[in-house]
Structure formats: structure tokens, C-alpha cells
Amino acid sequence: MDRMHALVGREAEQQALSAFIASPEEGALVLRGETGVGKSVLLEHVADLASATGHRVIRAAGAEAEAELPFAGLHQLLYPLLPDMDRLDGVHRAVLGAVFGRCDGPAPSVMAVGLAVLDLLALAASATPLLMVIDDGQWLDVTSTAVCGFVGRRLADSKVKLLVGVRSGVPVGFDSAGLSELHVPPLSREASQQVLDSHYPALAPHIRVLVLDEAMGVPLALVELPPLLSSAPSGHGVEEAFGAGGVPLPRRLQHVYGARVAALTPAVRTELLRGALDGVSARTGSSPVRAVRYRMLNADEAAACGLLDVDPYTGEFVFRHPLVRSTVVRMATPNERRAAHTVLAQLHRQDVERHATHLAAAAIDPNEQVAAALEAAAASARRRGGEAAAVAWLTRAAELSENRESRSRRLGDAAFIAGQAGLLERAQHLVHSGTTHGVPSPAAVAASAYVALYEDGEVCSTHRQLLNVIENIRDRAEGEPHDVLTPLVNLLLVISQYASNCAMWERTHAVLASVKHLIPSNSLVYQDAWSDVLRRGTGLHERVESAFVNFPQLDPWDVARLCDVAYRVGALGRYRSHLQRTMEREREREVGAKAGDISMLHLLLLDQMAAGQWEAAEQTGRRSLELATVRGLTLFAYQSRAYLAVLAAMRGRVEQARELQAMVDSWAAPRGIGLLTQLADTAGTVAALSEGDYEAAYLHASGITHPGTFEPYLHQASGTLLDLVEAALHTGRTEQARRHALAAQTAGLPDISPRLALLTYGVLSMTATNDREAAEMYARAEAHPAGANFPFELARIRLAHGIRLRHNHGRKAARQLLASAATCFEQLGATGWAERARTELRTIDNSSRTSPIPLTSLTWQERRIADLAASGLTNKEIGERTHLSPRTVSSHLYRVFPKLGITSRAALRDALGRLPDLASA
Structure with missing residues (x-):
């Protein structure tokens, strides 16, 4: 169909697309419509329009044959830009090098690839605006779709634009990419008549009506149906041509193409089948790409009957429409398809993934050589971040294995990859398949543990299972390879961390001591940081820094784990770039995000909270919760809620904090997930402090660790240092507060982490028994380089010291x-805390003008509660006498203290003595 006639009736779409090209605010657009409605013609129209306005245009197209090849679509799209890759920084160059197979770097995440692609596009478009056009986006591989979605959301106000055509009526990865969409509807009756008349002006009237009725405004049908219907015997209609039963229009068009394919000679049909199975383009106008494709030869016969066109760039045959390609495959016999795959496997013998894919498709019986090729392809895909493809190829390798042991091992490996990536349903199915005839492999046990941990937070049974497997490996083969043992050890450490249980950690330490010589040093770093950083944290800073020297070669999971260690020692901000700078990006919506991606989001959330970037932290937390919920990763969903609860408490959103706290605690406590129950208690502590309920805050904080002690294997024991001391001081427990501050100093907290150093000096200042010590310790806190990295904690220390100065x-x-x-x-x-600081400032102003404090500064209820507290009654006892809750009593005292110019209950009696008697007032 020529371009002029193809655009008949598309005035509205042309106007919208012209506006898209001209708009600086719009960076990406998805063109959605049914098969044959004219999306490709509109894409070509936009490409011509962009070229005319000075844009460089790059094209790519999805293909069924490549839907499982990781980054196949991205290869097409970025290949013309590879000369610019050498201008990228080292990190992004390594990421794209891994994607393109140029180097043996770690498997990149969607976020890592997306950020590298954004930088590459920015470089490529620095001189000339760039338009990327992707047709048949529904067949783009999952990883390429995820990256394109990630990139598309960040192209606003840039010189790069992305336009994607997808078929409606089928689920595609772009459905959840969050990109703007333009729907391409069928043509109106009037426009359909114009298209039909332009191609078949002499069409018989009854055929014309029939075509218009059957085509229903689809341009491809308007062009393809008339010859078939015109050739039907007189008096026969659509039922005779296609069969009765309301056959969908794409099926009818396949019937049209099928009749033409059937009329071809066997040799030409073979050429078309090989091209179709190898993903030869179904579109003209595609720019040349690097990937080798089967070159269809001597196919003029197929071009003459409208099945093929000639690519103007390469001069090679291409399919006229994707339906032609799928029709050719559907009409071939199984033996014909296997023969074609055999030829294609030989063609791609230098490409490990394509070679293995075609070999597997050609195989019928078990074949160890083909299974090994698929295993190698899976390893290649995993290195490039294609976990889903790796799982599929390992599963097929298991099917082709020649013995039970190899089959079980490959199914176990597939299950492990699926479990680690958070593909829980797939992992469960593979574990079941791999253990039908015998004992599960170590990888299968690890996969089951991942599923149980992620899906239901099971830590006790999974811990026992992994201990047994590791001990069996140790006892059976002293030299067991690291690639078998290390993943099991790392997972055991993860489970032990979530449990935060002393007995479980002791068993973990014992078994790791027996295999210490068989596991890498990074695993020992994780062990020391995650178990008890206070007692095993010496030198962790240097060990983390040393590990990050090899950052380009690190597995993405190790990057996340090392950043977790950095967080434990207060140095996460130093390694933000190793989290792929995701903190600078908003509304992360990568398609198919894996468990590792959510872990990285959690780390970003923690770093944003520490740095005072609370609005960004809220967005990151909501995104991690959304991803975890959608993927069924229940553990991560509750972990996200726990972090959001702490954040809400810090922001003074007390009701929200307590609601999230209750949700987390009710789920985590019965399962023994100590890490989450501690976070829930921390949220409760901070929420109570935020609203001045110091008694409740003390109960929460002392529930994590007793004053004067730092319980082993509890991460929050040291993290709650400031909270516990502050709550103790405000409830008159000065002795406990001082004991806890001194315990922090004795335990060497300042040597473990910059944050802990800041907090230790702060609480020593708050609890000092004389002004000289208070001033000295406050000066050390104020001058500490970490202060700027932890603004919330530093402000709380300033507030406490300011109150002390005011009191004196x-x-x-x-x-x-x-x-x-x-x-x-x-x-x-x-x-x-802001209200508390403002109240203190107001108290200074009031006290400078009048003294003593007038009775009217206290309400009747506040004076009554203050008198009872001064007599030594607890909040609970005061509540019983006044018929108030202990929390309400605490809130009243929170308002009383600054009005009286005091910071503790111990000073109540003297302060009240300066006021007029309540009875005479």
C-alpha cells in the first residue's frame, strides 16, 4: 500500500504524532492498535517527519523468534550508537559491554542498563536530536522491554524520543511501563471506502460491500481480502471463503496468506520458513543491525505474490507483514521446522545463545551435546541479566539430558536462578520437577529456601535445611567448587540476618568456620557485618573498600550485599554510585524487576532517610512495596512497610507509622523474623518520641535492648542508642540513660561507624553530670565529619544541648x-521535633520577659498531672487517678516540661515550687 493512500483517514493521528515530535516535554509514546490497522505506516510517517526536522532516526523491530533472547531488541536499537560507547564512563561502559558481549562483566540489572543507555543516548544526541522507532513491540524480549520502559520514562525535556508500536489485545511489557499512549482505531466507513476504491476501483458492488463489512476499517484487510473474495464462486460469501464460526480477522488474513504460501514451490517455502524462524524483519525501512540473519535467496516468486518485500537498506527480502511470517511457520510440518532449525544452528555456530536455541528446537531425543550448549547459553544469558531466559534454557537442557543426575542438576540450577530472582512460581515448579526421582540437588534446596523465605518469611526450617546441605557438602567433598557452596553460604547468612536470633547465628558461625577455606572473602565480610557489627565489625570499612576495588567484576547480588555492609558501618553514602545512581531517579517502574532490584531500592531508601531526603525516600519505599507486592515477594513487602513506618514516625505521621508498625509486627513476630520486629519497635519508639509520649518510647526502645547493654546479633540494639537515651531522660530515668551512654563508649561504638560515633558523643553530652563534660562531648559531636550526613540525628543532639544550656x-x-x-x-x-524546638524558643522569649512563669502558662489539667508526677507517680498511676490513658498523661507532660524550663521529672518539684499554689489560683 503506497504511503499516500495508507494515511487516508489518519489526520488526527498525524496531528498527534507531529505534536509529539515537536513537544519538548514528551519523550516517549506507545502507538497501540490491532493487527493490520496501520501502525507501521504511521511509524514510518513519523520517521520521515523526524528526518525532515533534523532528527537522526534509528529503527528496531521485535520478532517472535527473538522473544526469549535477552537484550536482542536492545542490540538492534543501540548497534548504530556503539561508536559512542567508548565515550562513556567506566561503569556504564562495562555495563553495556556485558550486554553486548564485549566483556565478561557482572550481570547488569535493568536499572544499571537503563542508566547506561540514558547516558549513551545523551551522548549520541548531543549534536543531533534522536528518534528511536520500535515496531512490533509486543515481541520485544523482556529485558529489552524493561530497559526501554525505564529509559522512556526519563526522556522528557531531552533531545531523544522513543516511539513504540504494539499490538492491542495481547499483554505486553509496555502495558505497565507508564508511557503515554496513542490508540490507533480502525478507519471510518468513509475512509475505508477511499482506501478500497484507490486499490480496486473496478470491484464488483456486492464484493465491495462484503469487503467493507468484513474488514471493519482495518487497512490491511481492505487491501488483502478483495482478491480472495472475488475469486470465490458466484453466490458464495465469507463463510465459504473462510469457514463459518466467526473467525477473527487476523485468522482470516492468515488464510489469505496461507493460500499464497501453499502455492509456492517447496524450495521457496523452505527459504521463507528459515527466514521466519530466524526473525528476519517483517518490515521494510529497518536500519542494518549487527546480528546475522538468514538471507532468503531465489524468493522472487514469494515477492511477486505479495508475501515479501525488498529492504531498501540492504536489498534483501523481508516479510511484508508479521502475519506472513507467522503463517509460514504455522503451515510448516514439525519435520520441516526441525530441518530449518538445524540449518540455522549451523549459521549461528559462533553465537552461543542463538546456536543453542536452534539446536534445542531441532532436537527430539535426549542429547547431551545439545543440553550442554543450552547450559552454556543459560550462563551467557545470566551474565547479561537474562534470568528468565537462563531458566527457560536450563529447563530445556534438563529435558534433553541423557541421565537422571544431569537432569536433576540442571533443574536444580534453573530453580535456584528462578528462586534468587524472585520468580517464585517457576522456582516451585522446577523444584518439584527435579525431586520426583530422588534427593534434590543443593541448588534445588536453595531454591526451595528462597521461595519459602520470600513468599512466607520462613526462617527456621530454611536455616536448618541449608545447614544440613552445607555440612553434607563439607563432609562429602573437601574441595567442593565455590560455585556450589558459596550461594548456599550467602543464602544462609541472609536467613540468619532476617532471623536475628542468637542461637541460629551461633550455629551459622560454627558451620562457616568449618568451610571458611572453601568460600570467598566477601562471604566472610557479610558474616561479620550482618551478625554482630559491634563485636565483629573491626576493619569492615577497609574490607568493603577493598572488595569494591573489583566493582566491574562483582556479581550484582554482591554489589547489593556489600552496600548493605556499608550501611551497617555508616558508609553507604560513599557507595551511592554503585547502586547505579538510582536515588536520583523518580518513580522506579522497571518491568520485571527482580528480587535484587528491590533489595537495592531498600538500600537507597535507607540512604535517603539518613541523608534527610525524606520525600525521595517515601517514593522509593512506595515503589519497592509496589514491586514486592506485584511479584508476590511477601518478605520484601513487609520490609518495605517497616522502613516506611520508621520514616513516617520521623516525619511525625504517627497514625500512619503505628498502622504500618502493627502490620509488620503481626506478620513478622509469629515467624521469628527479628530484623522486622526490631524495625517495628524502632518505628514505635520514634513515633512515641515524635509526639512526646516518652513512656511509650522508653518501653519500645528498652524492648529492643536493655539500658546499659547492646544485645548480641540485634542490629537495632546500637541503632536505637539516641532513642533510648532520649526517652529515658524525659521519663526521669537519668541513671539508665547515663549507663547506656557509657556502655556505648565502652563498647567502642565510635570506632564502628561514623553515625554511631555521632550518636555516642551526643548521648554522652546529654547525660553528662557536669557542664564541662557536656560541652566537650557536644563539641565532638558537632565537629564530627559525619554530622552533615546524618542531619536528623545532629539536629536532635543540638536540641538536647540547647535545652540544657537554656536550663542553665x-x-x-x-x-x-x-x-x-x-x-x-x-x-x-x-x-x-520542629514543634518541640519552636516551643523551647518561645520559652526563652517568655522567660526573658517575665519570671517566675505565670500559672496561666499551664492548663488546669497540666498542673494537676505535673503535681502528681512530681510526687513520684508513674504515668500509669497518674492515668488511673485522672481517668486518662498513660499515653495522654505523657503527652501532657511533654507540653509541661518546656513551659517550666525543665527536661526531666527530677526537676518537676523545684519548678512547681516557683509557681503559685493550685488551690489559691
Whole structure:
């Protein structure tokens, strides 16, 4: 169909597409419509329009034959830009090098590839605007779809545009990519008549009506149906031509093409079948790509009958439409398809993945050589981040294995990859398939453990299973390869970390000591950081830094694990670039995100919380929760909720924090997931502190670790240092607060982490028994280089020291500190602490004008509660006398203390003594 007639009735679409090219705000657009509706013609129209306005145009097209090849679509799209790759920084060059098979780097995540592609596109478009056009996007491989979605969401206000054509009515990866869409509807009756008349002006009237009725506005049908219907015997209609039963239009068009294919000579049909199975383009106008394709020869007969066209770039035959390609494959016999795959396997013998794919398709009986080729293809795909393809190829390799042991091993490996990636249903199925005839392989056991951990938070049974497997490997073969043992050890450490149970960690340490010489040093780093950083954290900074020297060769899981270690020692911000700079990106919506991607989002969330970037942290947390929920990764979903609960508490959103806290605790506590129950208690502590309920805060904090101690194997034991001391001071437990501060100093917390050093100096200042020590310790906290990296903690220390100065009549110095703390809290959005700092400032102003404090500064209820507290009653006892809840009592006292210019219950009696008697008021 010529371009002029093809665009009949498409004025609205042309206008929208012209606006897309001209708009600086729109970066990506999905063109969606049914088969044959004219999407490809519109894509070509936009390409011509962009070329005319100075754009460089790059084209790619999806193909069924390549739907399982990782990054096959991205190869097409980026191949013309490879000369610009050498201009990228080392990290992004290594990522794309792994994708294109140029180097043996680690398997990149979608986010890593997406960021590298964004930089590559920015370089390529620095001189000339760039338009990328992808046709048949429904057949783009999963990894390429994910990257294109990631990139497309970030092209606004850039010189790069992405236009994707996809078929409606079928689920595609772009459905959830969050890109703008333009629907291409069928033509109107009037436009359909114009198209039909332009091609068949002499068509018989009854055939014309029949074609218009059957085509239903689909241009391809308007062009292809008339010859078939015209050749039907007089008086016969569509039922005779296609068969009765309401056959869908694409099937009818396949019937049209099928009749033409059947009329070809056997040799030409063979050429077409080989081309179809090798993903030869179904579109003219595609730019040349690197990948080798079967070259159809001597096929003029197929071109003459409208099945093939000639690519103007290469001069080679290409399919006229994707339906032609699928019809050719559908009409071939199984033996014909296997013979074609055999030829194609030989053609691609230098491409490990394509070679193995065609070999497997040609195989019928078990064949160890083909199974080994598929295993190699799976390893290649996994290195490039194609876990789904690796699982599929290993599964097929198991089917072609010649013995039970090889079959079980390959199914176990496939299950392990699926489990680690969070493909839980697939992992469960593979584990079941691999254990039907015997004992499961170690990989299958690990896969089952992943499923149980991710899906239901099972830590106890999975811990026992892995201990047994590791001990069996140790006892059976002293020299067991690392690639078998290391993943089991790392998973055991992950499970032990989530459990945070002393007895489980002791068993983990014992078994790891017996295999220490068989596992890499990184696993020992994880062991020390995740178990008890206070007692095993010496030198972790240097060990992490040393491990990151080999960053380009690190497995992506190891990158996430090492960043987790960096977080434990307060140095995560230093390695932000190794999390692929995802903190700078908004609304992460990568398609098919894996478990490792969610772990990285959790780390970004923690780093954003520490740095005071709370709005970004909220977005990251919501995104991680969404991804975990969609993928059925229940453990990660509750972990996301736990982090969001702590964040909400810090921001003063107390009800939200407590709701999330209750959800996490009710799920994690029965399962013994100590890491999450500790986070829930931390959220409760911070929420109570935020609203001034110090008694509740103390109960939560002391539930994590007792004052004066730091319980072993509890990560939050040290993390809650400031919370526990602050709550203890405000509830009159000065002895406990001082004991805990000194315990932090004795335990060497300042040597473990910059954050812990800041907190230790802060609590020593808050609990100091004389002003000299308080000033010295506060100065050390204020001058610590980590202060700028932890603004929330530093502001809390300033607030506490300002209150102390005010209480000791250092109003001028106190004002500066309190004003600084208030400003920081307001900038962070910590409403509870900001109000407290403002109240302290108001107290200074009031006290400078009048003294003693007038009775009217306290309400009747506040004065009554203050008197009862001064007499030594607890909040619970006061509540029983006043018919109030202990929490309400605590809230009243929170407002009383700054009004009286005190910071603890111990000072209540003296402060109240300066007020008029309640009875005479």
C-alpha cells in the first residue's frame, strides 16, 4: 500500500504524532492498535517527519523468534550508537559491554542498563536530536522491554524520543511501563471506502460491500481480502471463503496468506520458513543491525505474490507483514521446522545463545551435546541479566539430558536462578520437577529456601535445611567448587540476618568456620557485618573498600550485599554510585524487576532517610512495596512497610507509622523474623518520641535492648542508642540513660561507624553530670565529619544541648542551637521535633520577659498531672487517678516540661515550687 493512500483517514493521528515530535516535554509514546490497522505506516510517517526536522532516526523491530533472547531488541536499537560507547564512563561502559558481549562483566540489572543507555543516548544526541522507532513491540524480549520502559520514562525535556508500536489485545511489557499512549482505531466507513476504491476501483458492488463489512476499517484487510473474495464462486460469501464460526480477522488474513504460501514451490517455502524462524524483519525501512540473519535467496516468486518485500537498506527480502511470517511457520510440518532449525544452528555456530536455541528446537531425543550448549547459553544469558531466559534454557537442557543426575542438576540450577530472582512460581515448579526421582540437588534446596523465605518469611526450617546441605557438602567433598557452596553460604547468612536470633547465628558461625577455606572473602565480610557489627565489625570499612576495588567484576547480588555492609558501618553514602545512581531517579517502574532490584531500592531508601531526603525516600519505599507486592515477594513487602513506618514516625505521621508498625509486627513476630520486629519497635519508639509520649518510647526502645547493654546479633540494639537515651531522660530515668551512654563508649561504638560515633558523643553530652563534660562531648559531636550526613540525628543532639544550656541560663547560646535545630527539623519535615524546638524558643522569649512563669502558662489539667508526677507517680498511676490513658498523661507532660524550663521529672518539684499554689489560683 503506497504511503499516500495508507494515511487516508489518519489526520488526527498525524496531528498527534507531529505534536509529539515537536513537544519538548514528551519523550516517549506507545502507538497501540490491532493487527493490520496501520501502525507501521504511521511509524514510518513519523520517521520521515523526524528526518525532515533534523532528527537522526534509528529503527528496531521485535520478532517472535527473538522473544526469549535477552537484550536482542536492545542490540538492534543501540548497534548504530556503539561508536559512542567508548565515550562513556567506566561503569556504564562495562555495563553495556556485558550486554553486548564485549566483556565478561557482572550481570547488569535493568536499572544499571537503563542508566547506561540514558547516558549513551545523551551522548549520541548531543549534536543531533534522536528518534528511536520500535515496531512490533509486543515481541520485544523482556529485558529489552524493561530497559526501554525505564529509559522512556526519563526522556522528557531531552533531545531523544522513543516511539513504540504494539499490538492491542495481547499483554505486553509496555502495558505497565507508564508511557503515554496513542490508540490507533480502525478507519471510518468513509475512509475505508477511499482506501478500497484507490486499490480496486473496478470491484464488483456486492464484493465491495462484503469487503467493507468484513474488514471493519482495518487497512490491511481492505487491501488483502478483495482478491480472495472475488475469486470465490458466484453466490458464495465469507463463510465459504473462510469457514463459518466467526473467525477473527487476523485468522482470516492468515488464510489469505496461507493460500499464497501453499502455492509456492517447496524450495521457496523452505527459504521463507528459515527466514521466519530466524526473525528476519517483517518490515521494510529497518536500519542494518549487527546480528546475522538468514538471507532468503531465489524468493522472487514469494515477492511477486505479495508475501515479501525488498529492504531498501540492504536489498534483501523481508516479510511484508508479521502475519506472513507467522503463517509460514504455522503451515510448516514439525519435520520441516526441525530441518530449518538445524540449518540455522549451523549459521549461528559462533553465537552461543542463538546456536543453542536452534539446536534445542531441532532436537527430539535426549542429547547431551545439545543440553550442554543450552547450559552454556543459560550462563551467557545470566551474565547479561537474562534470568528468565537462563531458566527457560536450563529447563530445556534438563529435558534433553541423557541421565537422571544431569537432569536433576540442571533443574536444580534453573530453580535456584528462578528462586534468587524472585520468580517464585517457576522456582516451585522446577523444584518439584527435579525431586520426583530422588534427593534434590543443593541448588534445588536453595531454591526451595528462597521461595519459602520470600513468599512466607520462613526462617527456621530454611536455616536448618541449608545447614544440613552445607555440612553434607563439607563432609562429602573437601574441595567442593565455590560455585556450589558459596550461594548456599550467602543464602544462609541472609536467613540468619532476617532471623536475628542468637542461637541460629551461633550455629551459622560454627558451620562457616568449618568451610571458611572453601568460600570467598566477601562471604566472610557479610558474616561479620550482618551478625554482630559491634563485636565483629573491626576493619569492615577497609574490607568493603577493598572488595569494591573489583566493582566491574562483582556479581550484582554482591554489589547489593556489600552496600548493605556499608550501611551497617555508616558508609553507604560513599557507595551511592554503585547502586547505579538510582536515588536520583523518580518513580522506579522497571518491568520485571527482580528480587535484587528491590533489595537495592531498600538500600537507597535507607540512604535517603539518613541523608534527610525524606520525600525521595517515601517514593522509593512506595515503589519497592509496589514491586514486592506485584511479584508476590511477601518478605520484601513487609520490609518495605517497616522502613516506611520508621520514616513516617520521623516525619511525625504517627497514625500512619503505628498502622504500618502493627502490620509488620503481626506478620513478622509469629515467624521469628527479628530484623522486622526490631524495625517495628524502632518505628514505635520514634513515633512515641515524635509526639512526646516518652513512656511509650522508653518501653519500645528498652524492648529492643536493655539500658546499659547492646544485645548480641540485634542490629537495632546500637541503632536505637539516641532513642533510648532520649526517652529515658524525659521519663526521669537519668541513671539508665547515663549507663547506656557509657556502655556505648565502652563498647567502642565510635570506632564502628561514623553515625554511631555521632550518636555516642551526643548521648554522652546529654547525660553528662557536669557542664564541662557536656560541652566537650557536644563539641565532638558537632565537629564530627559525619554530622552533615546524618542531619536528623545532629539536629536532635543540638536540641538536647540547647535545652540544657537554656536550663542553665545560657539563653544566648541556647537560642542559636535551638534555632538551628528548629530550622533543620522544619526542612526535613520532622513536625514533632520542629514543634518541640519552636516551643523551647518561645520559652526563652517568655522567660526573658517575665519570671517566675505565670500559672496561666499551664492548663488546669497540666498542673494537676505535673503535681502528681512530681510526687513520684508513674504515668500509669497518674492515668488511673485522672481517668486518662498513660499515653495522654505523657503527652501532657511533654507540653509541661518546656513551659517550666525543665527536661526531666527530677526537676518537676523545684519548678512547681516557683509557681503559685493550685488551690489559691
